[in-house]
Amino acid sequence: MDLKLTGKRALVTGSSSGLGEAAAKLLAAEGAAVVVHGRDKARTDAVAQDIRAAGGVATTVVGDLADDRTAAEVARAATEDGPVDILVNNAGFYRHLSWAEVTPEEWLDTYNVNVVSGVRLIQRLVPAMRERGWGRVITIGGGLASQPMNTHPQYNATLAARHNLAVSLARELKGSGVTSNVVSPGAILVEATKELVTEIGPARGWGRTWEEIQPNAVNALIPNDQERFGEPNEIAAAIAYLCSEYAQYVSGATIRVDGGLIRSAF
Structure with a gap:
C-alpha cells in the first residue's frame, strides 16, 4: 500500500536507536524525507546513512531537547531543507x-525530558503545519499511562501526561487539517527492555539465561494474546499509518500496539 508520504518531511525525535530508528526507517521507505534526531552524533549519522543506503532521503540533527535553546536549534535545523509536515515525539527516558x-x-x-521536550517542538513546528492545512503529530505513549507499575512512578506519570497532551492538542487543532494521535506500545523488545528484564529476572525466579527469562517475563509482566514481546517495526507500522493520508479522520486517538494486553501484572 502506498501511504502517500512522498514529498512529506518527518522529524522523528530519539531516532538514533530503538523505536525511533524503526519509525524513521519505515517512514523513509514510504517516501518521506526523514530528519533523524539524537544526542549522539555517531549513532544519529549511522541511522541516516542506513536510510540513504536503502535509497531513502535522510538528514540529521543532534541536540538535547530538554534545553529550551537547544530545542529551538533542533527545530530550526530540522526545517533547513523544507518545512516539517510530520512530528513524531518519541524521545524520552526512564x-x-x-x-x-x-x-x-x-x-x-523526567517530566522535562519526557513531556516538556515534546511540547517545545510542538510549539515551534505545529503552527506552520496549521498554516499549510496539513500535518501529523504522533506522540509515543505506553500502556503504563493507564496501568502503571509500582516502580518508576515518575516515568508512569509522564506517559499519562503525554497521552493527555496529545488529545488536548487534537482539540486545539480542530478543523485545521493537522491531526494529533498517540501510539501506545506494550513491552517492545528494544535494548532497554531486554536489559531491565534480564536484570530483574533471576530475582523473580524467571531463570538465568535470556531463553529462560523471556517466556516467563511475558507471562508474569505482559500476558497478552500474542504471548510475546512486540517488535520495533510493529510500532513503526502504526506510526506510519497515522502519518498517512488514510488516517486523516483519526485524531485524538490512542492506537494500542500491545498484543492485546490482558491485564496489569503490577
Whole structure:
C-alpha cells in the first residue's frame, strides 16, 4: 500500500536507536524525507546513512531537547531543507527506581525530558503545519499511562501526561487539517527492555539465561494474546499509518500496539 508520504518531511525525535530508528526507517521507505534526531552524533549519522543506503532521503540533527535553546536549534535545523509536515515525539527516558528512591529532582527531570521536550517542538513546528492545512503529530505513549507499575512512578506519570497532551492538542487543532494521535506500545523488545528484564529476572525466579527469562517475563509482566514481546517495526507500522493520508479522520486517538494486553501484572 502506498501511504502517500512522498514529498512529506518527518522529524522523528530519539531516532538514533530503538523505536525511533524503526519509525524513521519505515517512514523513509514510504517516501518521506526523514530528519533523524539524537544526542549522539555517531549513532544519529549511522541511522541516516542506513536510510540513504536503502535509497531513502535522510538528514540529521543532534541536540538535547530538554534545553529550551537547544530545542529551538533542533527545530530550526530540522526545517533547513523544507518545512516539517510530520512530528513524531518519541524521545524520552526512564530510570527503574522505587517510590523511595525517586527524588523530587528526578521527577522534575523526567517530566522535562519526557513531556516538556515534546511540547517545545510542538510549539515551534505545529503552527506552520496549521498554516499549510496539513500535518501529523504522533506522540509515543505506553500502556503504563493507564496501568502503571509500582516502580518508576515518575516515568508512569509522564506517559499519562503525554497521552493527555496529545488529545488536548487534537482539540486545539480542530478543523485545521493537522491531526494529533498517540501510539501506545506494550513491552517492545528494544535494548532497554531486554536489559531491565534480564536484570530483574533471576530475582523473580524467571531463570538465568535470556531463553529462560523471556517466556516467563511475558507471562508474569505482559500476558497478552500474542504471548510475546512486540517488535520495533510493529510500532513503526502504526506510526506510519497515522502519518498517512488514510488516517486523516483519526485524531485524538490512542492506537494500542500491545498484543492485546490482558491485564496489569503490577
